[in-house]
Amino acid sequence: MTNTREIASEILQRIYKKQHLDKICENEPNFKKLDQRDKNFVRLTILETLRRNIQIDTIIKRFLTKPLEYKRIKIQNLLRISICQILFLKVSEYAVVNTTVEIAKKYKFHKLVNAILRNVCRQKKQLFNEFGNLSNLPSWILKDLKKNLSPTEIKQISKVIVEEPELNLKIKKSYIKFKNWEVIMNGKFIESDILLTKNNGKINKLPFFDEGLWWVQGLSSSLPVKCLDNLFPISQRKERKILEVCAAPGGKTAQLVDYGFQSISLDISEYRINQLKTNLDRLDYKPEIICTDFLNYNPDQKFDAILLDAPCSASGLIQKKPEILVINKQTDLKKLMVEQNRLLEYSKEFVKKDGYIIYCVCSINNCEGYEQINKFLKANKNFSSVNHVDSIKKYGRILSDNMLQIYPKRFKFSDNINGYLDGFFISILKKEKNS
Numbered sequence: 001m002t003n004t005r006e007i008a009s010e011i012l013q014r015i016y017k018k019q020h021l022d023k024i025c026e027n028e029p030n031f032k033k034l035d036q037r038d039k040n041f042v043r044l045t046i047l048e049t050l051r052r053n054i055q056i057d058t059i060i061k062r063f064l065t066k067p068l069e070y071k072r073i074k075i076q077n078l079l080r081i082s083i084c085q086i087l088f089l090k091v092s093e094y095a096v097v098n099t100t101v102e103i104a105k106k107y108k109f110h111k112l113v114n115a116i117l118r119n120v121c122r123q124k125k126q127l128f129n130e131f132g133n134l135s136n137l138p139s140w141i142l143k144d145l146k147k148n149l150s151p152t153e154i155k156q157i158s159k160v161i162v163e164e165p166e167l168n169l170k171i172k173k174s175y176i177k178f179k180n181w182e183v184i185m186n187g188k189f190i191e192s193d194i195l196l197t198k199n200n201g202k203i204n205k206l207p208f209f210d211e212g213l214w215w216v217q218g219l220s221s222s223l224p225v226k227c228l229d230n231l232f233p234i235s236q237r238k239e240r241k242i243l244e245v246c247a248a249p250g251g252k253t254a255q256l257v258d259y260g261f262q263s264i265s266l267d268i269s270e271y272r273i274n275q276l277k278t279n280l281d282r283l284d285y286k287p288e289i290i291c292t293d294f295l296n297y298n299p300d301q302k303f304d305a306i307l308l309d310a311p312c313s314a315s316g317l318i319q320k321k322p323e324i325l326v327i328n329k330q331t332d333l334k335k336l337m338v339e340q341n342r343l344l345e346y347s348k349e350f351v352k353k354d355g356y357i358i359y360c361v362c363s364i365n366n367c368e369g370y371e372q373i374n375k376f377l378k379a380n381k382n383f384s385s386v387n388h389v390d391s392i393k394k395y396g397r398i399l400s401d402n403m404l405q406i407y408p409k410r411f412k413f414s415d416n417i418n419g420y421l422d423g424f425f426i427s428i429l430k431k432e433k434n435s
């Protein structure tokens with residue numbers, strides 16, 4: 001099998017079965033055989049198909065007299081890929097229809113595929129007008145968004161998640177002044193140490209990758225460590241003990257070292273801890289790393305702060321990882337909420353009086369952020385939720401009790417720079433009394 005459309009539809013099928021795009025691409029022999037140009041095209045098609053999954057499936061339904069049976073899933077995915085290319089990627093209709101019909105002959109479904117794709121080509125403009133603005137947000141996300149946002153605000157999120165996001169690079173603090181990063185990376189600084197640039201798909205080919213002078217980190221995801229940066233003056237950092245729970249693959253670990261904190265970074269997953277070590281080796285950073293379940297960890301000391309980046313649905317990353325849009329996480333959500341609460345409750349024992357828990361999740365679901373912290377504050381009256389500084393607040397919305405929720409959006413950093421922000425939730429909890 002060498003045709004890019006067939007490869008794309010096979011990969012898509014596995015994503016619908018909850019496999020990760022990056023992992024499939026690493027191991028799929030047919031994908032690995034493609035040249036770089038075709039690889040990029042296959043990835044682009046899959047990402048766009050996932051981002052527009054509800055629009056595309058609604059169009060397919062319009063042309064089917066009865067739904068395709070489950071065993072015809074290959075045909076469904078071929079149609080998804082082809083419709084995406086015709087309507088949204090503006091690929092030559094002739095090429096798409098001809099090759100897809102050829103592939104469908106193997107499954108004896110070429111007549112149906114031919115009829116549907118020719119109808120799509122004929123009605124292209126009308127379909128685009130009718131379905132181009134339909135929301136692609138799944139119900140398990142929408143349900144929670146409706147609790148805080150107006151229909152217009154939800155519409156804005158739907159609009160932004162179908163765009164290709166830019167890349168954010170965190171530049172090592174000690175190297176910011178010594179190079180003209182905006183010229184070297186063809187980008188713009190959007191925070192003192194975060195640079196926004198175009199995503200060309202080849203991270204390890206960017207300048208100074210091998211030298212380890214930067215790493216990829218979204219601005220939203222850098223904010224929890226920026227909270228610590230605001231809480232503890234530089235002069236106190238060497239004495240402050242920070243425990244980072246759920247640390248891998250290490251974006252925030254690198255940032256903690258970069259900002260001069262003494263941190264212990266801990267994660268349950270051996271695979272992800274190895275990724276963290278590889279990432280930090282490239283940067284030549286050497287914090288203390290522990291691979292264990294936090295719920296079995298019994299340190300003999302208390303910490304000035306615990307940074308808890310809890311496991312979550314990742315619904316804040318739907319633009320960067322659109323596979324999240326097609327996997328129903330309703331059941332996972334319940335399990336995650338239990339785990340988040342257990343991690344939070346366990347953290348409180350190891351925080352010094354006047355110390356902090358920074359709780360964060362890359363989620364836009366209320367139940368993983370706002371409701372989780374509300375529950376914790378009700379059960380733990382010796383903790384209070386502390387104000388975020390204005391420089392961080394500006395990126396999101398303050399829900400009650402100083403909790404910060406960032407929604408996926410385009411943010412205007414200055415008159416001529418605007419860029420994409422991931423969804424994120426951050427709460428700073430202060431231990432006012434020991435119990």
Ligand SMILES: C[S@@+](CC[C@H](N)C(=O)[O-])C[C@H]1O[C@@H](n2cnc3c(N)ncnc32)[C@H](O)[C@@H]1O
Nearest residue numbers: 246247248249250251252267268269293294309
């Ligand atoms: C959101 S990711 C962390 C991302 C990371 N902080 C970063 O910035 O690169 C959540 C992590 O929690 C870890 N995790 C889940 N349950 C855990 C537990 N009980 N103890 C320790 N780590 C856990 C997972 O292995 C996963 O790496």
